[in-house]
Amino acid sequence: MTESAPSGSLADRISKPTSPAAAAPASSSWADEVASPTGGAKEPTGSIEQSQVDGAGEPSGGSGLHDTQYEVEVKLSDIQGDESSPLFSVNKFEDLGINEQILKGLYSMNFKKPSKIQEKALPLLLRDPPTNMIAQSQSGTGKTAAFVITILSRLDYSKPTQPQALCLAPSRELARQIEGVMRSIGQFVDGLTIQPAVPGTVERNAKVQAMVVVGTPGTVMDLIKRRQLDASQMKLMCLDEADNMLDQQGLGDQCLRVKQMMPKTIQILLFSATFPEGVMRYAEQFSPQANQIKLKQDELTVSGIKQMFMDCPSDESRYDILAGLYGLMTIGSSIIFVKTRETATRIATRLQADGHKVVAIHGAFEGAERDTILEEFRAGRAKVLITTNVLARGIDVQSVSMVINYDIPMKGRSDSEADPETYLHRIGRTGRFGRVGVSISFVHDRHTFQALLSIAQLYSIDLVKLNQDDWDETEEVVKRIIKSSRAGTNFKTS
Ligand SMILES: Nc1ncnc2c1ncn2[C@@H]1O[C@H](COP(=O)(O)OP(=O)(O)OP(=O)(O)O)[C@@H](O)[C@H]1O
Numbered sequence: 001m002t003e004s005a006p007s008g009s010l011a012d013r014i015s016k017p018t019s020p021a022a023a024a025p026a027s028s029s030w031a032d033e034v035a036s037p038t039g040g041a042k043e044p045t046g047s048i049e050q051s052q053v054d055g056a057g058e059p060s061g062g063s064g065l066h067d068t069q070y071e072v073e074v075k076l077s078d079i080q081g082d083e084s085s086p087l088f089s090v091n092k093f094e095d096l097g098i099n100e101q102i103l104k105g106l107y108s109m110n111f112k113k114p115s116k117i118q119e120k121a122l123p124l125l126l127r128d129p130p131t132n133m134i135a136q137s138q139s140g141t142g143k144t145a146a147f148v149i150t151i152l153s154r155l156d157y158s159k160p161t162q163p164q165a166l167c168l169a170p171s172r173e174l175a176r177q178i179e180g181v182m183r184s185i186g187q188f189v190d191g192l193t194i195q196p197a198v199p200g201t202v203e204r205n206a207k208v209q210a211m212v213v214v215g216t217p218g219t220v221m222d223l224i225k226r227r228q229l230d231a232s233q234m235k236l237m238c239l240d241e242a243d244n245m246l247d248q249q250g251l252g253d254q255c256l257r258v259k260q261m262m263p264k265t266i267q268i269l270l271f272s273a274t275f276p277e278g279v280m281r282y283a284e285q286f287s288p289q290a291n292q293i294k295l296k297q298d299e300l301t302v303s304g305i306k307q308m309f310m311d312c313p314s315d316e317s318r319y320d321i322l323a324g325l326y327g328l329m330t331i332g333s334s335i336i337f338v339k340t341r342e343t344a345t346r347i348a349t350r351l352q353a354d355g356h357k358v359v360a361i362h363g364a365f366e367g368a369e370r371d372t373i374l375e376e377f378r379a380g381r382a383k384v385l386i387t388t389n390v391l392a393r394g395i396d397v398q399s400v401s402m403v404i405n406y407d408i409p410m411k412g413r414s415d416s417e418a419d420p421e422t423y424l425h426r427i428g429r430t431g432r433f434g435r436v437g438v439s440i441s442f443v444h445d446r447h448t449f450q451a452l453l454s455i456a457q458l459y460s461i462d463l464v465k466l467n468q469d470d471w472d473e474t475e476e477v478v479k480r481i482i483k484s485s486r487a488g489t490n491f492k493t494s
Contacts, residue, residue, distance in 0.1 A: 086141045086302070087115045087434050096122045102152050105185040106145070115142040115433070117293065118149075124291045125150040130236070130267035132290035134283050138302050139273045139428025140396070140435075147238045147269050148182045151212055154236050154267070157191045161209035163229060165236040168217050168258070170244050170251060172198040172367055173374055174394040178240060179214040197223055200367050217245065217254035224261045234262045241393045242270035243279040243421065246286060259286065273428060274300065274421040298460040300424055305431035305439055306481050308464040309452055310474075312444040318406060319350065321442070321468050325404070326356050328475060330383045331482050332401030337387060337426050339407040344386045347406070351384075358384040361391060393425045400430045401482050405441035408448045408455075418451035420458050438481050440466065 093106055093114055114122065117137035125133055125146065137143050151165045167182075169175040179196050186192045195201075195208050197215025202208060208229040213220065223229035239245045239255060246252050259268070268287040275283060275294070284290065301307070312318045322336070329336075338344050341362040348360035359382040361373050376382040378397050385391075389409070409422035423441075430437025441463075443449040456463050466474045 086117065086138050091119050097126050098122070098149055099153060099189075101188045101190065102149055102185060104188040106149075108187065109184055111145065118142050118146045120293055121146045122149060125269070126153055130154070132268045132270075132287040133293075134242070134270045134275070134280075134287055134290045135293045136272060136275050136295050137293070138295070138300060139425060140302060140432035142433065143271045143273075144178060144181050144240070144396075145185060147240070147271055148178070148185050150269065151182070151236055151238065152186050152189055152192065155192070155211045157189075157211075159233075160191050160193045160211060162211065162233055163208055163213050163231065164233055165212045165238070166220065166231075166234055166258070166262070167212065167214045167238045167240065168220060168245060168255065169214070169240045170216070170393060171390055172216055173361075173370065173391060174240065175214050175216050176371070177394065177396060182212060182214065197229070198367065202228060217251055217258055221254050221258050221261075224258065231261050232263065234266055236267045236269065237262055238269040238271065240271050241425075242272045242283060243275050244272070244393060246270075246282050247276075247279045252282075256286070274424055276421060297458065301459050301461055302428065302431045304434060304436045305427050306436070306464065307427060307439045307441075307461050308466050308478070309441045309443055310466045310468060311449075312442050312468060315444050317468070318442050318444055319347065322347070322404065322406060323351065323354060323356070324468075324471065325440070325478075326351070326384070328478050328482065329402055329404070331479070333377065333380060333383050333385070333397060333399045334402040334404065335385045335387060335391070335400055335426075335429050336404045336406050337389070337392065337409070339388065339410070341388060343407065344388055348386045351386075356384070357382065358386055360386040362388045363390050389422055389426075391429075392422050395429060396432060397429070398432050398435060400432070401435075401437050402478075403427050403430050403437065403439045405439065408441055408443065408451045410451060415447075418454045420455045423455050424459070436481070438478055440478070 091114060093103055093111070096114065096119065098106075115137075117135060121133060121135050124131065126149075135143065135146065147167070151167065155164050156162075167175075167178055169178055175198050176196060179194055182194055186194070192212075193210035194212045194214065195210035197208065197213050197219050199216070199219055201215075202219070202223060205226075206228060208223060213229065215223075220229065224231050237259065244251070245255050259266075268290070270283050270287050270290070310321060312321055336347070336358075338347065341364050344360045344362045348358050351358045359373050359376060361370050365373070373382070373385075374391075374395075377385045380399060392409075403426055405423070405426060409419040409426060411417050411419040427437075427439035430439065441452055443452050452463070455461070464477075466477065468474065
């Protein structure tokens with residue numbers, strides 16, 4: 001990207017708030033400078049915190065299962081009736097060949113109709129002989145239920161202690177969430193046994209004696225190696241967030257080793273909202289002759305998420321702007337993403353000292369502590385969560401109405417380029433299954449601004465510019481969107 005964007009390109013894609021009152025005033029800002037041909041060429045301040053970056057490894061210790069969530073109800077009949085929506089389907093769950101007991105579970109969760117990915121994938125997934133699948137669908141569109149229904153449909157219920165299906169996820173929180181979804185969808189399935197396999201859940205020397213194992217790759221690999229988990233009769237292996245699982249150095253290697261310990265005939269399912277090209281090639285080797293459901297690059301974002309960016313005058317100003325947004329963040333629930341554990345702790349401590357109620361989760365916390373904090377957040381007792389990439393993927397908390405990228409997601413330790421996949425997954429923590437949400441990405445120098453522009457360009461996103469010089473109007477715009485997202489919703493606490 002050049003410093004001066006040609007007209008008709010990205011600079012144009014970035015739109016001002018729709019309300020005339022909310023239009024950002026002309027000010028000397030990074031966005032203005034980069035977008036304007038006469039813009040200055042200041043060096044970015046480049047505050048790169050290199051240590052303790054989360055999102056790659058496996059957390060350790062503890063256990064816990066979420067069971068409550070403060071929910072937002074939406075009129076799904078309206079949303080699922082829109083043909084262009086990823087939630088639209090022509091079929092009913094009954095038409096997809098799903099067993100009665102599973103259907104009962106789906107209906108008790110208030111799933112009335114399948115989403116597009118469920119409707120498209122399930123007939124292929126349930127067909128005999130079993131065929132591999134690589135499936136892509138936007139964040140929050142119901143991929144979990146698609147593979148959970150498949151797993152529940154393929155089990156031999158006369159062997160309750162024999163591991164038959166394995167589901168792997170990149171974080172303990174996501175693995176435990178999937179386990180929870182499986183227990184809910186499978187609540188009427190007689191004899192179903194599920195065991196989590198994340199650090200702290202399986203005692204040393206104890207055997208895993210359940211039909212379905214849901215875990216993180218390192219723990220599962222260790223359990224198989226130590227012969228605590230018998231993989232000899234596994235029929236199905238599913239990787240959620242598959243691009244992340246196959247791409248990352250550590251996890252990719254672990255997933256491959258786990259696969260090599262499975263029977264050759266195993267059905268392999270790979271699910272994610274993103275499959276960058278390089279990873280897709282590897283995915284095709286990992287899951288050979290797979291049926292594929294793919295999205296085009298410009299179909300990846302969910303229209304319900306209003307994406308904005310805040311033009312911060314300096315690195316240091318970001319904190320004050322964040323603190324200023326606090327009132328908006330507590331209208332629903334919010335997640336603030338930062339790059340490092342240190343930043344998460346520092347901001348949390350500062351916000352708390354300033355009288356704000358926030359919680360933080362990152363890889364330095366013990367597993368059990370992480371479970372407890374996430375549970376506080378799910379239940380709505382804590383409204384603002386500060387975290388790293390460790391929770392960027394998969395976490396489903398329907399009440400999240402705002403996501404803040406305090407740090408723009410960047411690739412690698414050198415922060416040299418934007419990480420568009422992580423951006424999509426992070427903002428996808430809001431706008432779940434037809435709900436509306438807001439994302440605000442903070443830019444504070446040329447480097448971060450250009451990184452965000454490259455993401456906007458890649459996914460054809462119309463980013464709305466917010467300006468801290470016009471604070472009242474900014475608040476007005478964001479509030480209006482969050483409020484309108486709540487207009488058709490009904491918050492309830494369970
Ligand atoms: N058919 C359905 N009807 C109503 N709600 C559904 C249906 N399928 C899934 N949901 C709900 O939609 C939400 C998002 O589903 P899920 O977590 O599976 O999304 P996902 O596609 O895996 O997203 P991500 O890519 O972020 O992991 C969940 O709260 C789930 O309960």
